[in-house]
Amino acid sequence: MAEPKTKYDRQLRIWGEQGQAALEKASVCLLNCGPTGSETLKNLVLGGIGSITVVDGSKVDVGDLGNNFMVDESSVGESKAKCVCTFLQELNAAVKARFIDEYPEKLIEMKPSFFSEFTLVVATQLPERSMVNLDRICRDANVMLVFARSYGLTGVVRLSVKEHTVIESKPDHFLDDLRLNNPWLELKRFSESIDMNVPDPVAHKHIPYVVILIKMAEEWAKSHNGSLPSTREEKKEFKDLLKSKMIGLDEDNYKEAVDASFKLFAPRGINSNLRQILDDNCAEVDSRSSDFWVLVAALKEFIFNEGGGEAPVEGSIPDMTSSTEHYVSLQKIYQAKAEADILVMELRVRNILKKIGRDPDSISKMTIKSFCKNARKLTVCRYRLVGEEFSSPSLPELQKYLTDEDYSMAVGFYILLRAVDRFAANLNSFPGQFDGEMDEDVSRLKSITVGLLTELGCNSSILTEDLINEMCRFGAAELHAVAAFIGGIASQEVIKLITKQFVPICGTFIFNGIDHKSQILCL
Amino acid sequence: MHTDIEIVEAEQTSIDCTMADSTANSRTRDLDKLLLRPGHLIGPNFEPGPELRDDLQEYAKVLVIGAGGLGCELLKDLALSGFKNLEVIDMDRIEITNLNRQFLFRLEDVGKPKAEVAAKRVMERVSGVNIVPHFCRIEDKDLDFYSDFNIIALGLDSVEARSYINSVACSFLEYDSEDKPREETIKPMVDGGTEGFKGHARVIIPGVTPCFECTIWLFPPQVKFPLCTLAETPRTAAHCIEYAHLIKWDEVHNGKAFDPDNPEHMQWVYTEALKRAELFGIPGVTYSLTQGVVKNIIPAIASTNAIISAACTLETLKIASGCSKTLSNYMSYNGVEGVHVKVTEFVRDKDCLVCGSGVLIELDASVTLKKFINLLEDHPNLHLSKASVTHQGKNLYMQAPPVLEEMTRSNLTRPLFDLMGQVARDTVHVTGMMSKNDKKMSGLRKLRVVFKGVDGVADMDSAGSA
Incomplete structure (x- = not known):
């Protein structure tokens, strides 16, 4: 048996031993193991999640073979939860895998206490009514919840946690904490101990830029009533002053000082x-x-x-x-x-x-x-209950998205994903799910969508016919590539929630598989 | 794996909406919705119907380059997106550190060729799919091999390999007299890349959208530490490690090459780096960091690979079928803070040597093949040494393998004009070593050769005559 540390090397470089330990302690429950759910769990099992529980009451049919890698010909007619669970266990022996051959809707309605044993629940392909109920159950039990759904060329990922606090947010770019504009005594003294006019050119080009900027800032402040450069002209003048101190063209430290001078100009205090x-x-x-x-x-x-x-x-x-000496000091x-x-x-x-x-x-x-x-x-990060968002979304935000070209397709899908659930609640099938009723379904979906928008207080003419038509064409298909994308995002967010590192999605992620202009909507 | 949960049987309520249409009980149940029905937001040339689905299965051939983090996902995704003829090429063998994301591999597969295991595993689970593995370098395959595919999907982690495949795909491109790309010569590519929580997916339609070389600036060269910093003013742990790796190793091991895969070598570098760090009072040298710096390890996780591969597969399906609009033309993904997906429409470099109509070379009809090859080395835009030359699929001169070299050697002294069938102008393909930023890499270029004084072309502008 190889050292588990070696196996996880490439991810330990991202979330460290502590993040990995949190994953290995977590227990995750998956509701519905179609491709969206299966792919989500696959990514978590590979990463070494503690335990998984797969809940699905359906049997594998031939159609599933076309979009789910975790079932094969021998599984047809068998419990889908069992087949998916068996495959996932193969991927990583360190993970405890079990399944429950039951429809999630039934558990939500009949046995809400079931969910309280988990660290986190991933709920896939759930209609609106079940989402709302499950959300309340998990919120009360203090269980983290991730909704994921693939639908034709669109999809959605939405997290729900009362409050998620992050210490290690690990942003890509963040201003270095150098305190150049507010140095403390020891830092000031050290800067003073270094002579900028040292005649030795080698020593001159090895004065760290931190020291150069602190000294020059002090010199500047003396002649400017104690203040630092603030206007554009002053900043330029300050940079020219820095350049004038160079004694050779190869002095990288001075070039760095010019480039880093914005760190000196930054305001004091907290952001x-x-x-x-x-x-x-x-x-x-x-x-x-x-x-x-x-x-x-x-x-x-x-x-x-x-x-x-x-x-x-x-x-x-x-x-x-x-120089090594200055840097180490x-x-x-x-x-x-x-x-x-x-x-x-x-x-x-x-x-x-x-x-x-x-x-x-x-x-x-x-x-x-x-x-x-x-x-x-x-x-x-704080999340509204989905039920609250559905009944009273932030109207100004919604209006903004509906009129913003970058968001129009994403918000269109957001509305339509709700509309298809209403459609299904009324008519027992999704629009376009069956061949032959396309034209009727398009007009039915359109009137449901108009009704929904009016209810929300929005201009109902704003959604394009094209998008409604596409939604009917999708016919609730769960395409493998879309499911893999949505499952990828869902598993990434699960990892952020469990490791308490990085910043999870604060809002609703809408996948746009048509032109890839996916967006996050904060409603 | 057993459940002791007791569920009270609920009364039969309304039909379960999460279940799909049971009447359309076929393997293509979900894909058919997209391929058989007319749509409103679609690509040009979309002709929905069962024929489209069947043609995709029967005729579309996709080559996957790389069977690593992206490659494994790509093979699975393509196999479940209506493609049945796939091939995969990868020169690597499976390592333990692959197992956290390359889901087609198991612990017992360590040491086996990635391409072979990946192909086998996908074929085991998705019936009807045929995947041909190629356990070799991408440079080992000739142009005919690549020309056979409709679409090439790239799951690579190096700029050099992307650049090479890009030059191969673009070499097939021909322009008509109005300088428009000939449709039948376009070899589309989809390219993915990841690093930690970040990645990109792009669509390259040579002649239409920018090729990899048009936007090479998106991949800035890796920053190397100056040797004088390593030798004289080390400041960070990485400086100490690179000193041990690049300077001290050679000093001590007179001539023995450093092997990053040899744990003893790595341990030696780590120990030396630690000594140096202690000497200068520098913190932070660990074994893990030593490996990371020396092997230039890029952190990688399953989720990002899944996301990027899925986007690439979706685009492959769209290019092949027209079932939706295609990505135009570059998607960057960042999952560090929330999720940011940004689509950028990059533009072609009009003067691109790779996807343009080809570097023009004007020659006298008497120039021999040997002289032509020498000329390529000195050419200001090409700098191509050790060139092999093909014309219309025929090898005029091959540097390797020795059999072919011997077979084609006699051509060297013959005029290129004769070897090309005495036509006034035509395209030749040359492969060889190119130097770029002091770095040698193999590459392929398409050249438009025009013979002076033949067919009245003497007045043509000459972009690269010797």
């Missing part, structure tokens, strides 16, 4: 996203507050006191042209400041915990450390 989190009602903590909000409460105190308006220093610096200065900030934060966290009647040691030092390092990137 608006963090401000919003600090101002959240949940930041007023009591004994029922989650660890995350206790940490936010401590952060708030830190920023208003020791931080002087700033969050704890992150403690890492990007690579830059420098700088690294140590940032690290030392980060550690000092962590200590202060720790004290505050322990005090708050005591105040709200919890064990002061109930939040680990490691968590506090990670929280401080990521303080500027915290993320909070």
Whole structure:
């Protein structure tokens, strides 16, 4: 048996040992194992999810062989849940796989307590009524929920969790935390210790840009009443000043200083996203507050006191042209400041915990450390119940999407996916599901759609005939390629929710398989 | 695998809407909706009907390049999207680190050729599909092999390989007298790529949409650390690792090549990197990072590969059938923060050497094949050395294999004009080594050869006469 660590190497480089451990502890329930559900689970089983439970009451028929890789000829007539489960188990022996040969709708109606044992439920191909009911059940039981559905060339992924908080959001691009416009004493002293007019050209071209910018900012401030460059002209003047200090054309450190000068011009203090989190009602903590909000409460105190308006220093610096000695010294200065900030934060966290009647040691030092390092990137996602969204979507947003060319097709599909469920609830089949009734179905779907839009208070003439016709043509087909796409997105979001890393979709993802202009709608 | 759940039998309610139409009980139940019915948002030339579905199964031939993370998904997706004639080419063998995403492979398959195992597994599960595996390099196949396919799907992880296949597909392209691409010579490609939570899918219709080379700037060359940084001013863990890997190894092992797949070699680099890091007070050298830096490991997960392959397959189906509009022409995907899908319509590079009408070469009728080959090496736009030359599918000179070299060697001293059947102008294909940004890579170019003084073409503008 090979080391599991080796097998997971390529993903450990993304979500680390901690993320992997969270996955291996999680239990996921899948409702309906057509291609959309099967493909979702396949991606999770490969990644080493703890356990899966496949729920589906249907038998495999010949049609399933054309769109689902997890059933084959020998499965026809057998329980679909059993066949899919058997194949998934083959993919990864470390995963505990089981199945339940039952229709999800029945479980939702008759045995809601069934769902409370899971970390997360993936519900695929459910009609609106079952979605609404399941959502309430999972919300009450505090179980995370992901809806996924493929329908012809469109599809949808929607998450539902009361609140999902992320410490390690790991954004692609984020401003380095260098404090160039607000250096603390040790950083200032270090900068002062370096002579910018050193005659040795080798030494001159190895002064790190952090030092160059801090020194030049100070020089600038002296002649500008203590303020930094703010207008376009001033910024240009400052960059020219930097260039004038170069003594050779090959001085990469000065080029880096010019390129990085925007980091100096950035405003002091915290960003608006963090401000919003600090101002959240949940930041007023009591004994029922989650660890995350206790940490936010401590952060708030830190920023208003020791931080002087700033969050704890992150403690890492990007690579830059420098002598080894200067670079390592700088690294140590940032690290030392980060550690000092962590200590202060720790004290505050322990005090708050005591105040709200919890064990002061109930939040680990490691968590506090990670929280401080990521303080500027915290993320909070909250999801409405789908029932609420369906009965009262945000009207201004809806109007905006309907009139925005980039969104028109996506919002069209969003409305039509609801309309086909109404159609099916009334007529016991989806529009275009049977050959031969296309023309009637098109006009029926059209009037249902018009009714739905009017109910929502929207201009009903806004949806194009073409899209309604296409929706009928799709006839509720579950195409494998679309299912693989939707299943891919669904599994990715499950991973984000379980590892508590990265930022999940905050809204409804609508797949547009016609021109690939897929969108997220926040209603 | 057993359930102890007791479910109270519910009263028979309305028909279960999640079940599909049971009357259309055929393998193509879902696909038929798209292929048999007329649509409103469709591609040009869409002719719905059972014939379209059957033709797709019978005649459409798709080549999948790569049987890795994308390739495995592509084969499954294509097999379940109406395609029955597939071939796959991959030179690699299965490794343990593939198993977190390359779902057609099992632990006991480690060491076996990817193409063979992948083809076998898909054929086992999807009856009626035929997949021919090719366990070899893409350069090992000749033009005839590639010309046989209707569409090429690329599941690759290197710029060089994409560039090579692109030049092959574009080499078939011919333009008519009005400089419009001849439809029957267009070899469409779909290309996918992933890195962690990010990826892209694109459609390349040579002569119509930009080819890989038109937008080569989308793939900037990998940044290498300057040697003087490694040797004199290391600052990061990666600098220490590359010092051990690129400088120290050669100093110590006089002449023995470093093998990244040899664990002892990797361990040696790691230990040396650690020593250097300690010497300079640099934190962060780990074994995992050492492997990552030395092998340039790109993180990869199942979900992104599934998403990108699915998009590529959908586009393949659309190109082959016209059942919907095609992606125009580049989709970038980012799942780090929510999901961002962006479609960009890139434009062709009018002067592209690869998908354009071909580099014009003006020659005297007396120029021998040998002189022609030498000329390609010095050509300012080509820089093509060790060229092999084919004309209308006929090998004029082949550098390898030795049998062919010997067979064609005598042509070298003959005039190219005679070898090409004494026509005034025609296209020849040349393959060889091209140098680009100080890097050698194999490539293929299409050349329009015009002979001076024949058929009154002396007044043609000469883009590359010697």
